[in-house]
Amino acid sequence: DIQMTQSPSSLSASIGDRVTITCRASQRIYSYLNWYQQKPGKAPKVLIYATSTLQSGVPSRFSGSGSGTDFTLTISSLQPEDFGTYYCQQTYTFWTFGQGTKVEIK
Amino acid sequence: QEQLVESGGGVVKPGRSLRLSCAASGFTFANYAMHWVRQAPGKGLEWVAVIWSDGNNKYYGDSVKGRFTISRDNSQNTMYLQMNSLRVEDTAVYYCAREMVVEGATHNWFDPWGQGTLVTVSS
Numbered sequence: 001d002i003q004m005t006q007s008p009s010s011l012s013a014s015i016g017d018r019v020t021i022t023c024r025a026s027q028r029i030y031s032y033l034n035w036y037q038q039k040p041g042k043a044p045k046v047l048i049y050a051t052s053t054l055q056s057g058v059p060s061r062f063s064g065s066g067s068g069t070d071f072t073l074t075i076s077s078l079q080p081e082d083f084g085t086y087y088c089q090q091t092y093t094f095w096t097f098g099q100g101t102k103v104e105i106k
Numbered sequence: 107q108e109q110l111v112e113s114g115g116g117v118v119k120p121g122r123s124l125r126l127s128c129a130a131s132g133f134t135f136a137n138y139a140m141h142w143v144r145q146a147p148g149k150g151l152e153w154v155a156v157i158w159s160d161g162n163n164k165y166y167g168d169s170v171k172g173r174f175t176i177s178r179d180n181s182q183n184t185m186y187l188q189m190n191s192l193r194v195e196d197t198a199v200y201y202c203a204r205e206m207v208v209e210g211a212t213h214n215w216f217d218p219w220g221q222g223t224l225v226t227v228s229s
Contacts, residue, residue: 099150
């Protein structure tokens with residue numbers, strides 16, 4: 001099974017900060033990596049698929065990069081509505097999620 | 107609009123069974139693979155099962171294999187999850203999600219998701 005490890009587990013940042021979340025796969029997954037945002041009490045929503053493709057309607061301050069085993073989600077300028085938990089997901093072999101990164105606004 | 111609505115959750119004793127439903131609307135249900143994903147209270151997301159668009163292929167996560175059965179009725183635009191031999195550790199919000207695929211490629215992602223239905227397994 002492919003394991004996904006995110007870091008950090010949580011972070012607190014100020015409005016306007018650049019935020020970076022990393023996701024590491026236990027084996028090579030090429031570009032089969034998605035990112036989701038989940039707000040409390042709500043279902044997850046896809047932000048980025050295939051490592052770097054922005055889902056329609058998602059603000060351009062979100063971006064994704066990486067390949068192989070190491071991937072990054074970047075929020076270029078954190079906004080108040082960006083609080084929540086972010087999950088990476090590999091789809092190379094079946095489907096596995098990272099443990100999540102909780103983003104709080106300072 | 108494209109929508110998924112889960113139902114069937116509730117409180118059940120360990121060892122008992124429960125069947126969840128996921129009703130789809132706003133898109134051609136029969137064209138898409140569908141998934142169940144669960145989230146234990148305060149925990150992360152765990153993929154549970156997938157069923158191909160024609161219902162002929164099904165795969166399960168290790169933690170539910172042999173106990174849960176995924177199925178679908180394309181004439182009713184509905185997917186199901188039959189959960190048998192329930193355990194305390196199956197307590198979670200269960201989401202259904204549609205699998206989207208990049209045309210001509212194999213990249214896929216989940217969108218949309220339903221609002222979830224809570225299953226509580228407790229004596």
